[in-house]
Amino acid sequence: AQRVTQPEKLLSVFKGAPVELKCNYSYSGSPELFWYVQYSRQRLQLLLRHISRESIKGFTADLNKGETSFHLKKPFAQEEDSAMYYCALSGLPGANNLFFGTGTRLTVIP
Amino acid sequence: GAVVSQHPSWVICKSGTSVKIECRSLDFQATTMFWYRQFPKQSLMLMATSNEGSKATYEQGVEKDKFLINHASLTLSTLTVTSAHPEDSSFYICSARGVVTQYFGPGTRLLVL
Numbered sequence: 071a072q073r074v075t076q077p078e079k080l081l082s083v084f085k086g087a088p089v090e091l092k093c094n095y096s097y098s099g100s101p102e103l104f105w106y107v108q109y110s111r112q113r114l115q116l117l118l119r120h121i122s123r124e125s126i127k128g129f130t131a132d133l134n135k136g137e138t139s140f141h142l143k144k145p146f147a148q149e150e151d152s153a154m155y156y157c158a159l160s161g162l163p164g165a166n167n168l169f170f171g172t173g174t175r176l177t178v179i180p
Numbered sequence: 181g182a183v184v185s186q187h188p189s190w191v192i193c194k195s196g197t198s199v200k201i202e203c204r205s206l207d208f209q210a211t212t213m214f215w216y217r218q219f220p221k222q223s224l225m226l227m228a229t230s231n232e233g234s235k236a237t238y239e240q241g242v243e244k245d246k247f248l249i250n251h252a253s254l255t256l257s258t259l260t261v262t263s264a265h266p267e268d269s270s271f272y273i274c275s276a277r278g279v280v281t282q283y284f285g286p287g288t289r290l291l292v293l
Binding site: 079104113114115116119122156166167168169170171172173 | 184212214221222223224225226229273275277280281282283284285286287
């Protein structure tokens with residue numbers, strides 16, 4: 071069965087400090103992994119996906135198949151990064167049947 | 181970018197009544213839409229996959245007769261909560277599948293009294 075674990079419900083960091091949001095997954099095949107973000111009073115939106123290997127808003131995430139992890143990282147946190155972050159897995163290509171983790175609320179302290 | 185709307189944004193109804201929630205893709209056609217449910221402080225749980233012109237595919241544990249889904253056009257999917265009860269109170273979110281990701285609606289908060 072598929073499973074996405076985000077161990078931290080809440081994470082607070084100071085502005086300018088590095089931030090890492092953890093995500094571990096369990097899936098028998100080769101999943102696609104995503105990070106979605108929800109800013110205050112806004113809808114859920116895609117932040118990045120592992121197959122694109124790009125940096126969005128300074129965030130990167132590397133898929134580690136050995137550790138079955140897809141941690142989200144940013145070297146210098148900004149206040150506008152404060153939001154709810156969800157790690158998600160899709161067993162099918164093209165973001166079908168997304169399975170979400172429980173989310174981590176990131177607060178960047180000025 | 182792709183925009184998905186939901187209507188209504190919130191609804192309060194009496195127990196036993198039915199409630200219809202609309203999900204529209206405003207600037208693109210979506211052959212596939214998804215319906216999620218989110219309880220307070222919990223994650224999004226996929227309820228069903230809605231395919232235009234065919235029956236929806238429901239996730240395990242979701243009653244298809246309770247949550248009726250209709251996807252009659254490429255831009256509209258509806259979720260009807262039939263004979264709603266207080267335990268159906270939740271936040272319902274739809275999404276439409278694009279090329280590389282899903283585009284999410286703003287959600288509908290349902291409160292059943």
